[in-house]
Amino acid sequence: MRAPIEWLRELTEVDPQAKGADVAATLVRVGLEEEDILGGEVTGPLVVGKVLERTPEEQKNGKTINWCQVDVGAANGTGEPQGIVCGAHNFDVGDLVAVILPGGVLPGNFEISARKTYGHVSAGMICSALELGLGEDHDGIIVLTEYLADRPEVLAALTPGDDLIPVLGLDAETVEVNVTPDRGYCLSMRGIAREYALSEGTPFVDPADIVVAPATGPGHEVRLVDEAPVDGVPGCDRFVARVVRGIDASAPSPTWMRRRLTEVGMRPISLAVDVTNYVMMLLGQPLHAYDLAKLGGAIEVRRARAGETLMTLDDVERTLDPADLLITDGGTTPLAIAGVMGGATSEVDETTTDVLVEAAHFDSVTVARSSRRHRLTTEASKRFERGVDPAVTAAAAQLAVDLLVEHGGGTADDAATDIGSVAEPAAIPFDPALPSRYIGLDYPRDEVVETLTRIGCTVVDSGESLLVTPPTWRPDLGDGPDLVEEVARVRGYDQIPSVVPRATAGRGLTHGQRARRTVARTLAATGLVEVLSYPFTSSERHDAFGYSADDPRRTTVRLANPLQDEAPIMRTSILDTLLDTLRRNVSRGHRDVGLYEIGLVTAGGITPLPLPPGGVLPAAPTLQQITDGVPPQPRHVAIAAAGAALAAGPHGPARSVDPTDVVGWVRAIGDSIGVELGVEAAQREPFHPGRCVAVSVPGGAVVGHAGELHPKVCSRLELPERTVAAEVDLDAIVAASGEPVKPAQLSTQPVANTDVALVVDEGVPAAVVAAALRSGAGDDLESLTLFDVYRGDQVGEGRKSLAYRLTFRSGRTLTTDEVSALRDRAVASAASATGAQQR
Structure with a gap:
C-alpha cells in the first residue's frame, strides 16, 4: 500500500519536517514493513515557461515539429528566451507550460542537456504528465492553465521562471509499506493514518466520520x-x-x-x-x-x-x-x-x-x-x-x-x-496478565487496558479478567493471543529482548532425525552438493522418463491451484525435479556436477475427502477418514551426477562418473547409519536396462534403484550423455537400521585371507553369488570383496569368472586347514545356489 505523506497529513498530525524515511520508521514501529520510498525523482530546474513563439516545421519523414521560443524568466541565468524543440501540438503562443532546463533530471535518472535535433539546438524540454511521473498521459504536454484549472489562486500567482516542483507536488514523498494478510484495514489511507497516529500518539481524523443522508424511502430494489x-x-x-x-x-x-x-x-x-x-x-x-x-x-x-x-x-x-x-x-x-x-x-x-x-x-x-x-x-x-x-x-x-x-x-x-445485517464482533474474555506471561516483559494492567482501547477495542473490566470487543475493522482479532500481539507491538517489538530458549531435559533429536542428518553429512563429505527443488512436476516428465501407462508412479495428486500451469502435479520421485536442477547447472557452465536432495514424494493419488464445517473440531471418525485419505509421503534421497568423477591432473587423465560411483554413494548412505544395502541387477525406467541395480535392505525388500540414465532420457531432458542417478526410500532404510548401531569390539586376532574364482553363466548377478558365498562361509567371515571379473576364451562364451577375496577372523588364530574348510563350504554354497564352478 502506498501512502502519500501529504495525504497522510490530512488524517493525522505529521511533523512538517518529517521525510519519507521518518514516516516509514514510525510505521515500522507498529509492524508495517517498509517496502520503498517514492517521489523526489525530479530535480530542477523545472520552471514555468511562457510560449512566445511557436513555428511549425515539417520534416522529411513527414513529422511536424514546433520550434519554440519560451520565456523562462531568470531561470536560465540570462533572462533571454529559451529555444526548445517540441513534438506536441496541444499548446499555442501565450500558454504557460512546464519546462525542464539543462541540468534537470526526470524520473528514471534521465538527465536533460542542450542537444542538436531537427536542425536546432534544443535547450531543454517542454514536459508531459508522463515524463514528469504525474500520470500516463503522453498525448500532449502539460498546459498549466488547464492542468491547474481547479487551483485558480495558484495559477494566478505563476510567472515565467517560477519553480514548478512544489507546485506540481513533485517534491512530495510516498511511503510504500508491505501489508500482511491479517492487517487488511491498512490497505487504505484510513488504516495507515490510524497506525501512524497510534505509533506517534497524535490525534486521528476518521475520514469515514461523515454525515450519511437519511433515506426518504426505499431505493433501487x-x-x-x-x-x-x-x-x-x-x-x-x-x-x-x-x-x-x-x-x-x-x-x-x-x-x-x-x-x-x-x-x-x-x-x-x-x-x-x-x-x-x-x-x-x-x-x-x-x-x-x-x-x-x-x-x-x-x-x-x-x-x-x-x-x-x-x-x-x-x-x-x-x-x-x-x-x-x-x-x-x-x-x-x-x-x-x-x-x-x-x-x-x-x-x-x-x-x-x-x-x-x-x-x-x-x-x-x-x-x-x-x-x-x-x-x-x-x-x-x-x-x-x-x-x-x-x-x-x-x-x-x-x-x-x-x-x-x-x-x-x-x-x-x-x-x-x-x-442486510452484519453480526457484531464477539467479545473476547481476556486475562490482563497474559501479555506478561507470553512476552516475558512486565505489562501493567493499566497499560494493557489503555493499549487495547487505543487500537479501537471496547474494554469492560469485570474484575479478574477483561471483556474485550474488537473494532469492526479488525476481523483478525479473535482470541487472547491476538490481543497479546497487539499489546506487544504497540509498545514496540524492539523492546522484546532476544532470549535463547533453554532446552528441556531428556529431549533431543529422534533416531530418524539423527539418521537423516548423518546421511546428509555423509553425502556432502563425498563431494556431492545438496539442493532443494520445488516438489511440483507434470505428466510430460513421466513421458520423458518412459513410464508405461500402468506405472504406479503416474498416479499422483493434481493441485487445484498450481504455482505454474506447467507443473500441476506433486512429484512421485525426487528425480522428477532434481534432474532439472542438474540440467540447469550444466547449461550454465558447470560441467562436472554431483547433486543430492533429501525430500518428500507423494505416493499415489488422493481420494475424495469430506469437507467438515468450519469453526468446530470435526468428529473423530471424520478426522480418521481425512487422515486415511491422504496419500503416503515417504522421505526419499536422490543423487544425480554428470561429468568427471576425478579431474585430470598429474596423476593422469580425468575419469567420468559411471554407475559404480552412484552405487558407491548409495552404499555409503546405508553404511553411515549401520545398514548393509544389497544391490542386484535390475531394469527400471528411467535407467539404462543393462546398467541399473535394485537397492535392498537386509531381508530383501527393494528400497530404490541406481545406475546410468537411459540415453533417450538424457536426450529428452537435455542432459549430458552417461548421466548417472539414484533414488532410495530413506524412511525405509532408517527403519531397517533400528536403534543406533553400537560400535563393534576391536579384535586382536589376525585375519586370514583367501581368494576364490567362480565361473557362472553371464546372466547370474554377482550379488547373488556373493550372498551364497556369505551364507556358506559362516559367522567367521569378516568381509567379502569382488576384485575381478573376467570374460574370455578361458571360461567360454556366455560365461564369466568372478574373483572374490574372503577375509576370516575369529576369537582365536585360525589354522590354514580351518580357513580352507570355511572357503570350501562357501564355494559349495555358491555352486548349489548358482551352479558356479571353481576355476
Missing part, C-alpha cells in the same frame, strides 16, 4: 439470495445502493484526485471510476458503479448457476463456478463477480447519465476462492479477502455520491437502499 453459504456465513450480509442522476460521465476528474490516484499507484480513467477508486483507497471499501440505464430490473446477489458466463471488464469471458457469488440483473443476467470484478454489460461509459453506486460487504472466504479460481487478483479482491470494515459501507457510498454530484453535476436520489 436489491435481493440477497445465497443458496450455498460458506460454513453458514452468507456471501453478502450488507448491500448499500445509491443512485445519482444527470451526471456528465465525460467530465474530467479533478486534478487533485488524479494526482492522488497516481501517487498510490492507480491509473486515472474516468470520473465515475476515479471516484470509486479514490474512496476505496481512502476508506478501504471497494465500490462499483453501474450504468443505471443498462439495468433491466432489481439487483439480486446469488451464487452462479452451471454453465453461466460473464465478460468481465478486462474483456475476458469467464465460465462461472457454482461457488462464485454474483451480482445479477433481476437474478438472470450476471453483472459482476462479487468482490472481484464487474462485467462489461453494465459498464459506465461517456454516454452514461444515471449511475448506481454499490457498496457491499462480502464474505472474505467466498471472494478469495473466486479470485483464485479465476486467477483474477484485483484491488477489490485484495481488500475483501482480508476483511473490509462493514461499518464503513454506508459512509463510503455517501462519499462517492457527494463526489459524483460535486464534480459530475448530478443529483442524488433521496431514496436509498441499505439491506
